[in-house]
Amino acid sequence: MTDNQHSADDTEDAPSDGRHTAGAFDIRNFIGGLLGIYGVILTLMGLFGDQELNKTGGWNANLYTGLALLVVSAFFVTWARVKPTVVPAHVEPPVEDETRPGPTVHPPGR
């Protein structure tokens, strides 16, 4: 609690503040997460599963792809850590448009 208080006090709009970064919702974390899980599965398949070398022409394709996916996954997660997406403090609500009939748009929370 005191920690929160402290960070809110000395930096108002700092990207490290949870309210102002996309955090877990950052698309890069989603990409890194899914590709990472795939990487683990394929690496394990490459190490312990049937390599089916007759299909791949002699490559342990699961292992190579799995390792490549892990590298890509690490890249995305690191990128998201190093440069978090900052949500702007103020965003204009959608504009009403007379020429386009449709349900009136009310921004949620109003």
Added chain:
Amino acid sequence: MSVLAGLRTADTLIDANLVDYTIIALYFVFVMGIGLMARRAVSDSLDFFLSGRSLPAWVTGLAFISANLGAVEIMGMSANGAQFGISAVHYFWVGAIPAMLFLGVVMMPFYYGSKVRSVPEFMFRRFGTGAHLVNAISFAVAQLLIAGVNLYLLGSIVQALLGWPLWVALIVAAVIVLSYITLGGLSAAIYNEVLQFFVIVAALLPLTLIGLNRVGGYQGLKDKITEFASTPAAVAANVPSADQQLQSWPGQALTGFGSGTLSVIGIVFGLGFVLSFGYWTTNFVEVQRAMASNSISAARKTPIIGAFPKMFVPFIVIIPGMIAAVLVNEIRELKSGAAPAGGASGTVQYNDSLILLMRDVLPNGLLGLAIAGLLAAFMAGMAANISAFNTVFSYDLWQRYIRKDHSDDYYLRIGRLATVGATFVAIFTAIIASSFSNIMNYLQTLFGFFNAPLFATFILGMFWKKMTPTAGWVGLSAGTISAVIFAFLSKDSFGSASLGVIPIGGQGAAFLAASTAFVVDIVLSVLISLKTEPKPVAELRGLVYSETPKEDLIDPEEVKLPWFRRTIPLASIALVLVIALNFAF
């Protein structure tokens, strides 16, 4: 499963195991998870969606091409690669990149500056009711037909996996997509599209590399294609010569024209200008991605940034098709003129190339990843078609013309009914799509009907202030009708329903039908504009080039960015790269 097991009529095409199904299931967990989290986050705070508005340009750019990287692109282009060889790259380097750059540099300021949110809406502002109605109806119909293509390809994957008959697979696939749309997948559409892009690349890149390894690298692939093209069976079946399959120009294999010069003109004018500009610059689904960004500068850069990955997509879809044509027995037989059994429609078609190649070269594990990638692409494609249809149907058609003043809930309900109705109709349009051996022929024909006249009306209306509302709707409908008539007269644009009076078939016929529509539209629009009353000039600001002040069209902030983040330099780099690629292949 035990109930459905009774349905098995054919052996499964692909032998997937538990690991493969786990990988596929994980993808669904992520997609649904994003949807559900989006729904929860929206009631708690705005952060989830607001973060969407501050997404960097690479995300909107990827979403822009990902919206298009669906069934058509993946299956259609690999089918083209198998059937025609490398000349299928024209669909990317001639048929997409220049139009995407044009959209970013020239047209986006009008879309963004006039604050319209859909293409039919721009039509309404510029030309009024007539053109709006024609555009909205033809767009809605086109979406239903294209949704059918996506559904058919989705069904063929389900069939390949489980061995069900096509009609059962179609219904099951339709139900899956319906639940995917209603489960909130769409509220996180952009997220899913970007995620989908990476899953597809992760699926297709290993497939391409392993396939190349099997045939002995690119040189080995060339040798095998050359060898195959000279076999007596291939010669008897009129397979394009090795030169035509291995060099993109003049692309006679693709157009079916006897003369090289005509073929180049057909590709540059028919595909490169009319079809592709029509598709990329007026397609609601695509353009909307860019319109949603936060400044004119970002909107203009969206298609331009998308152009860079787009340039390299052919390497992971066309090359696998070419490999399939020499490595997969069924496709070899098909190309030699036989009709091997199997595939989605009973006999193997070129559209099955990619699935069959996956079966032959991918070990379990990677196989699941590849299937997940394909399912992702087809579902997202169909979901985009259906949701675009229901937006245009409920607001542009139902509310504007049929029931004007009802409650929000009422139109929401209409939208839901439209979704169910459209999915149902798509099952039937999927059956139409299944009767075309190369799905791209079918789609190019469709695009020719709808997009080519739309582009003609657009471009004339944007740059000629005297073009009148009457000219708008007459030009559009006459263009579409003329393309339909041309398709009927051609050899095979409508399959067996075509009369064959004009002795051109295949994709050349689609290019010509589109060019006809374009020319008819322009000529009629000019003639009618000279006889009828134009809109008052005051109403054309932001809609017509000469009536829009220059400062409305550019972003004053852009000069502050470093050169490599500005619209024009980026577009120039893309153009140089794509020209270099054309010379290289």
